[in-house]
Amino acid sequence: GLDISKWNGNIDWKSVKEAGVEFVIIRAGYGTNYVDPYFKKNIESAIANDMLIGVYWFSYSWTNQGAHLEAKKCYNTIKKYKKHIILPVFWDFEYDSVNYARKHGHTVSKARASNMADTFCTTIRGYGMEAGIYTNIDYSNRYFTKKVLNKYHCWIAQWNSSCTYKEHYIIWQKSENFYIRGSRFDVNILYYNQYLKDIAKKKDSKKMTVKATAYAGDTSTSTLVKPVVGRTIAVDPRVIPYGSRVYIPALGKTFIAQDCGGGIKGNRIDIFMATEREARNWGVRTIEIEIIQ
Numbered sequence: 001g002l003d004i005s006k007w008n009g010n011i012d013w014k015s016v017k018e019a020g021v022e023f024v025i026i027r028a029g030y031g032t033n034y035v036d037p038y039f040k041k042n043i044e045s046a047i048a049n050d051m052l053i054g055v056y057w058f059s060y061s062w063t064n065q066g067a068h069l070e071a072k073k074c075y076n077t078i079k080k081y082k083k084h085i086i087l088p089v090f091w092d093f094e095y096d097s098v099n100y101a102r103k104h105g106h107t108v109s110k111a112r113a114s115n116m117a118d119t120f121c122t123t124i125r126g127y128g129m130e131a132g133i134y135t136n137i138d139y140s141n142r143y144f145t146k147k148v149l150n151k152y153h154c155w156i157a158q159w160n161s162s163c164t165y166k167e168h169y170i171i172w173q174k175s176e177n178f179y180i181r182g183s184r185f186d187v188n189i190l191y192y193n194q195y196l197k198d199i200a201k202k203k204d205s206k207k208m209t210v211k212a213t214a215y216a217g218d219t220s221t222s223t224l225v226k227p228v229v230g231r232t233i234a235v236d237p238r239v240i241p242y243g244s245r246v247y248i249p250a251l252g253k254t255f256i257a258q259d260c261g262g263g264i265k266g267n268r269i270d271i272f273m274a275t276e277r278e279a280r281n282w283g284v285r286t287i288e289i290e291i292i293q
Contacts, residue, residue, distance in 0.1 A: 001025065001188045003056065003173065006038040008185065013049050015181045023052035023087065023190050025155070025171070028077045030058035032069040035077050047084050050228045052190070054087025056134055056155075058094070059116070062101035062108055067091070067116035071123035079127070083223060083243060086256070087195070088132035088153045088170075091120040093143065113143040121152045130199065134173075137165060153198065155188075170195040196245060196254050199292055206291040212248075214271045214279035221259035227272040234259035234270035245292040250285070254292065 004011065005027035026042045029035040036042075046053050057074040061067045070091075078085060093113060101108050108116075121131035132153030135144060140156065149167055156165045157173040165172075171190050178187035215234070221227050222234075223242055233246060235257040240246065244257040246269070255271070264270050269289065273279045 001052075001171075001190050002178070002185045003027070003188060004038075004042055004185070006036050008038075008183070011042065011045065012181060012183070013045050017049050019180045021051070021180075023054070023188075023192075025054040025056050025087065025090065025188065027092075028055050028057055028074055030070075031060040032066065032073050039077065043078075043081050043084070047081070047225070050226065050231075052087055052192070053081075053085050054090065055085055056090040056092045057120075058092045059097050059120070060100045061097075061116055062104070062106040062112070064115055064119045067119040068123055071120045075124065075127045075129070082127075082129065084225065085129065087190070088130040088155075089124045090132045090134045090153075090155050091117055092134040093117065094136075094139065098143075108143070110143050110145065114145045114148040117144060117148050118151070132170070140165065140167070153195065168198075170198065193254075196247070196292060199245065208267060208289050208291065210267045210269050210287060210289055212250075212269050212271060212282075212285050212287050212289075214273045214282035215261075216273045216276045216279045218259075218272070222261075223258050225258055227259060229272060229274045231256055232258045232272040234261045234264050234272070236260065236265050236268060239266060240269070240291060247290040247292055248287065249290070250287045 001023035002021055003025040024046050026039060027036045028039050055078050057070055059070055061070055098108055117133050124131040130153060132155055133149060134155040136157040140149060146167060154169040155171040156169045158165060159175050163172045171188050173186055173188045175187050178185045218227050230253055233255040237260055240257050242257050245254050246257060247254045261270055
């Protein structure tokens, strides 16, 4: 996956998809007022290209109040796309953050940085979204406590052939030199199953027996997103709310409740598949599912 911002300019999304990219972390902005001028274009293009999407917000804060205002501005910027943002919203605090505070006469200690991270992430969680911290090996030791890093999802940067970070993380930024048709990007590894397990640990999961059918050919769902093979299922939203992550052991995958149908009532689901033939071959099965979120 890639992390992207205005510094990547106009992205050739066709080439990005052909390169095997499956997710993007998009900069929404920084500070308390600035929105990345490419955010709208980037997130709408990512949605159109079936990417798993996360967001990051660069910090210039040196107080808890500032971190809270950054989280509010971040959420107001991204809330229109909330249902498409499956991955966390990350707080990005780096060398420029510390230098900016120092130029304004403030020293950011480890305790203060950790408190600001906690404030930002707690605020984002309050909006019903997953939250995380972006950091590198250096700053993970000098500016963040293990407690705060393990409280939220961690995106760790270490440009190396392997990651030596000893604490828990769900994304590893492994290089700044990943080229797609001459354009340079940072490249990241997402441990998606671990991310889903982490969510499940925090929230009560619910197991259910359902009748499962399958369908194909649709170009839009009832939630106005494009259905994706291996990700989209139709549900009765009175039983399984839209946006729920649903693990299906029979397929070994986690799906998202994004659609409904006239015949999908009660304990029933409809799994989106690539072709009508696959859907017919699936037929009607009674299976176990687990609602993670």
